Amino acid sequence: MRSFGCVLPFAYRNDRMMEGETDFIQMMRALAHHPAARGLSDDAAVLEIGTETLILTHDMMVEGVHYLPDQDMADVAWKLVACNASDLAAKGARPVGALVGAMLGSGNEAFALGLGQALNHFGLPLLGGDTVSGGPPRSFGLTAIGRATHIPVPSRSGAKPGDQIFVTGPLGAAMMGFEALRDGTGADSTAYRRPQARLAEGQALAPFVSAMMDISDGLLLDGWRMAKASDVSLAIDSAAVPIAAPEERRWDALRWGDDYELLFTLPPETEPPVPAARIGTVEPAGFASLFVDGEPVTNSEGLGYQH
Amino acid sequence: MRSFGCVLPFAYRNDRMMEGETDFIQMMRALAHHPAARGLSDDAAVLEIGTETLILTHDMMVEGVHYLPDQDMADVAWKLVACNASDLAAKGARPVGALVGAMLGSGNEAFALGLGQALNHFGLPLLGGDTVSGGPPRSFGLTAIGRATHIPVPSRSGAKPGDQIFVTGPLGAAMMGFEALRDGTGADSTAYRRPQARLAEGQALAPFVSAMMDISDGLLLDGWRMAKASDVSLAIDSAAVPIAAPEERRWDALRWGDDYELLFTLPPETEPPVPAARIGTVEPAGFASLFVDGEPVTNSEGLGYQH
Numbered sequence: 001m002r003s004f005g006c007v008l009p010f011a012y013r014n015d016r017m018m019e020g021e022t023d024f025i026q027m028m029r030a031l032a033h034h035p036a037a038r039g040l041s042d043d044a045a046v047l048e049i050g051t052e053t054l055i056l057t058h059d060m061m062v063e064g065v066h067y068l069p070d071q072d073m074a075d076v077a078w079k080l081v082a083c084n085a086s087d088l089a090a091k092g093a094r095p096v097g098a099l100v101g102a103m104l105g106s107g108n109e110a111f112a113l114g115l116g117q118a119l120n121h122f123g124l125p126l127l128g129g130d131t132v133s134g135g136p137p138r139s140f141g142l143t144a145i146g147r148a149t150h151i152p153v154p155s156r157s158g159a160k161p162g163d164q165i166f167v168t169g170p171l172g173a174a175m176m177g178f179e180a181l182r183d184g185t186g187a188d189s190t191a192y193r194r195p196q197a198r199l200a201e202g203q204a205l206a207p208f209v210s211a212m213m214d215i216s217d218g219l220l221l222d223g224w225r226m227a228k229a230s231d232v233s234l235a236i237d238s239a240a241v242p243i244a245a246p247e248e249r250r251w252d253a254l255r256w257g258d259d260y261e262l263l264f265t266l267p268p269e270t271e272p273p274v275p276a277a278r279i280g281t282v283e284p285a286g287f288a289s290l291f292v293d294g295e296p297v298t299n300s301e302g303l304g305y306q307h
Numbered sequence: 308m309r310s311f312g313c314v315l316p317f318a319y320r321n322d323r324m325m326e327g328e329t330d331f332i333q334m335m336r337a338l339a340h341h342p343a344a345r346g347l348s349d350d351a352a353v354l355e356i357g358t359e360t361l362i363l364t365h366d367m368m369v370e371g372v373h374y375l376p377d378q379d380m381a382d383v384a385w386k387l388v389a390c391n392a393s394d395l396a397a398k399g400a401r402p403v404g405a406l407v408g409a410m411l412g413s414g415n416e417a418f419a420l421g422l423g424q425a426l427n428h429f430g431l432p433l434l435g436g437d438t439v440s441g442g443p444p445r446s447f448g449l450t451a452i453g454r455a456t457h458i459p460v461p462s463r464s465g466a467k468p469g470d471q472i473f474v475t476g477p478l479g480a481a482m483m484g485f486e487a488l489r490d491g492t493g494a495d496s497t498a499y500r501r502p503q504a505r506l507a508e509g510q511a512l513a514p515f516v517s518a519m520m521d522i523s524d525g526l527l528l529d530g531w532r533m534a535k536a537s538d539v540s541l542a543i544d545s546a547a548v549p550i551a552a553p554e555e556r557r558w559d560a561l562r563w564g565d566d567y568e569l570l571f572t573l574p575p576e577t578e579p580p581v582p583a584a585r586i587g588t589v590e591p592a593g594f595a596s597l598f599v600d601g602e603p604v605t606n607s608e609g610l611g612y613q614h
Contacts, residue, residue, distance in 0.1 A: 020415045021438060027419035034404060034432035045434035047404065049454065050359040056434055058406040058450055062441035097341060097354065099365040101408070101448040108327045112334035125341035127352035127363055131328060134369035134444050141408040141437075141448035143365055147356065 038155065041229060043090040043213055044146075046153045053148035054096075057087035063137035073107030074114025075193040076140070081118035083216060084144035085197035086260040090214040091153050092206025093146030095122055095199065100129035101141035122197060150206035154264075159211035159230035163265040163282040166272055168201050171219055171261060172245030172253025191244070191259070198262045201274045205264055208273060212264040217257040220290065224297065226263060227289035235291040236280035254292075345462065348536060350397040350520055351453075353460045360455035361403075364394035370444035380414030381421025382500040383447070388425035390523060391451035392504035393567040397521040398460050399513025400453030402429055402506065407436035408448035429504060457513035461571075466518035466537035470572040470589040473579055475508050478526055478568060479552030479560025498551070498566070505569045508581045512571055515580060519571040524564040526586075527597065531604065533570060534596035542598040543587040561599075 025040070032040045036047040036056075044057035059080070063069055067076045081098065088095055098119060102111065119126055124144060159165075177192030179185075198214070205212060211230055215222045219241065227234045243253040265282055266272060288296030332347070339347045343354040343363075351364035366387070370376055374383045388405065395402055405426060409418065426433055431451060466472075484499030486492075505521070512519060518537055522529045526548065534541040550560040572589055573579060595603030 020411055024409070024411060024415045024419060024438060027416065027423075028407075028433060028436070028438075031419070031423045031426060031433040032435075034434060036404060037432070037434045040433075040435060045404070045406065047434060047452075049361070049403065050357055052357040052359060054356070054361075056406060056450075056452070058408055058435060058448070059437045060408040060410070060439045060448065062410065062439050065439060065441045096356065097343060097352070099352065099363060099450055100335075101365055101367040102331070103367070103369065103446065104327055104331055108331045109334065112331060112338070116334070116338045119338060125344070126335060126338040126347075127341060127344045127354060128339075128347060128365060129335070130366045130448075131331060131335075132367045132369050132372060132446070134372045134446060137441050137444075139410065139439070139441060139446045141365070141367065143363075143406055143450040145354075145363070 042155055043087040046091065046148070053151060053153060055088055055091045055093040055146040055148055055153065056143065057084050058141060058143040059084050059087070060139055060141045062139045063135065065137070069136070072193070073111040074117070077111045077114035078118040078194050080140050080142045081115065081122055081124065082195045082197050082260065084142050085122040085124065085199060086214040086216065088144055088146035089197045089199045089202035090212055090262060091146065092149050092202045092212070094149050094203060095124045096145040096147055097127040098124040098145065099127055099143045102129065102131050103135050103138040103140065104131055104133055105135060105138050122199065149203045154206050154209050154212040156211055156213045156226050156229035159226060159232050159234070159265040159282045160267070161232055161282055161284045162268050163210050164268065164278050165234055165236065165280040165282060166264050166266065166276040166278050167215070167219065167241065168198050168262040168274065168276050170242040170244035171215065171259050172243045172249060172256060174258035175249070175252060175256040176245050195258060195260045197260055201262055204273045205262065208266055208270055209264040210267060212262055215257065215259055215261050215263050218255045219263065220254050220292065220297070222263055224290045231285050233283040233286045233289055233291060234280060235283050238293050240277060240279045242277045349462055350394040353398065353455070360458060360460060362395055362398045362400040362453040362455055362460065363450065364391050365448060365450045366391050367446055367448045369446045370442065372444070376443070379500070380418040381424070384418045384421035385425040385501050387447050387449045388422065388429055388431065389502045389504050389567065391449050392429040392431065392506060393521040393523065395451055395453035396504045396506045396509035397519055397569060398453065398455065399457050399509045401456050401510060402431045403452040403454055404434040405431040405452065406434055406450045409436065409438050410442050410445040410447065411438055411440055412442060412445050429506065456510045461513050461516050461519040463518055463520045463533050463536040466533060466539050466541070466572040466589045467574070468539055468589055468591045469575050470517050471575065471585050472541060472543065472587040472589060473571050473573065473583040473585050474522070474526065474548065475505050475569040475581065475583050477549040477551035478522065478566050479550045479556060479563060481565035482556070482559060482563040483552050502565060502567050504567055508569055511580045512569065515573055515577055516571040517574060519569060522564065522566055522568050522570050525562045526570065527561050527599065527604070529570055531597045538592050540590040540593045540596055540598060541587060542590050545600050547584060547586045549584045
């Protein structure tokens with residue numbers, strides 16, 4: 001997920017900002033004068049401390065907003081960990097640990113079970129946290145801490161004209177999983193319920209990339225953000241994007257979030273050190289931040305999980 | 308506040324555990340195998356990373372549980388920062404920064420204002436975080452990061468028989484402030500609305516104390532916890548405890564939380580390096596963890612903010 005953004009799951013997809021969110025984020029930016037905050041416009045904070053560089057990220061999930069009230073709490077816990085782990089992946093960080101804030105309620109045991117599975121899976125030992133009463137809606141927060149494996153730590157803002165654009169894997173799997181779950185088709189919903197985070201890939205890529213971020217809100221919207229942050233245009237070839245959905249759903253897959261693949265750029269002649277699909281080229285900043293199949297996208301309306 | 312505890316404000320004081328909380332915390336403890344977690348039984352996590360030792364703490368506040376729905380959101384934000392800063396103080400840590408999870412709603416601007424004031428006051432630059440929609444009830448989380456100024460980092464568990472017991476300041480001020488606010492008497496409610504954290508005192512004390520913690524849940528309950536953690540008895544002289552309340556409220560002041568003074572123990576001949584009141588003596592573990600004016604307290608029922 002993106003820090004200081006409103007990440008809405010597709011079930012509640014909404015192309016408008018939450019009321020007052022822009023103002024609030026502006027106020028937060030004014031408080032984030034420390035360089036580690038990266039102006040609150042990156043996936044995570046990058047904090048130099050002694051000879052170490054730490055990566056810090058915090059995401060919240062709210063019942064009825066980020067998950068369905070009847071969802072398995074083990075899956076909710078898994079996703080809470082995964083979306084934070086994905087932020088670490090985008091920075092090429094090695095996981096160190098996590099603090100969890102949990103609001104108690106039904107399914108506590110399932111939540112703890114899923115949390116344990118995910119923390120173990122992503123290599124994030126539980127370091128501390130807080131339990132509270134309250135809700136509905138219940139809410140949960142997780143702070144993940146990682147160590148940078150490469151300096152400088154990748155950012156969204158380093159893409160240069162001429163760079164190649166890549167994704168680490170197919171998009172749309174979470175969308176198909178969500179729909180299977182919603183419609184009770186019995187098809188596999190694992191990709192939606194138990195997303196992965198590209199931690200190994202992020203670490204392998206960190207020394208080579210000019211820019212990197214995770215795709216939490218959809219390729220087009222996140223690509224648009226990378227273009228804005230880097231002051232370039234991204235020209236994406238939609239047909240080159242690997243998708244895990246029927247061909248007629250290609251455009252939906254490009255807009256859907258929750259897949260947590262990495263989007264990254266490499267200098268012209270550099271080969272990616274991990275399996276990845278080349279999906280386009282970085283161009284000089286033009287009148288649009290994003291071009292898809294040559295067509296300009298001049299604003300971010302309708303591109304994905306908007307905020 | 309205490310990690311993985313349920314800190315209830317006095318308005319909602321409740322001597323029972325939340326349903327399922329013990330089980331949940333047990334499950335969390337099973338996940339907290341990393342030594343930095345200190346078994347989830349200290350004020351904060353203590354994480355060695357490279358040559359640094361970091362202190363990490365996360366607390367949540369929930370509308371209607373930790374604050375009144377009509378409370379000034381600037382005060383809510385202040386307290387969210389203060390209770391985490393107090394956890395850093397208990398470890399003798401120097402503040403490094405904070406990540407904030409905020410649920411948007413009415414009073415966003417006041418929240419941002421109070422947050423900025425508190426972060427600035429406690430020296431915790433904003434490093435990152437997340438904004439979400441949802442509620443009521445709204446909830447907020449804050450992760451504070453600090454650097455240890457002394458190794459070993461103080462814990463709750465080091466009190467030794469013969470040690471002297473101290474508090475850094477008077478108790479009951481938050482209680483009086485809360486009642487002034489609740490009853491609209493016009494008396495000063497600052498101590499309840501804008502608590503301090505004893506950061507300077509914690510750093511000065513860290514090299515000398517045998518045990519230290521902040522008093523978030525009341526002197527008696529927190530003293531009982533220190534005794535349990537240290538496997539000793541604490542013998543407290545109630546008349547020696549400085550209070551910021553009328554004399555007839557002395558016992559209430561000893562049970563009330565939210566003052567965030569430091570409770571610490573020193574070896575017999577050591578003088579505290581900061582102003583502090585000696586309130587008792589550590590004794591060998593006896594049939595009770597706590598003795599007040601010679602009377603044993605054999606369980607923690609009714610001692611303070613229970614959980």
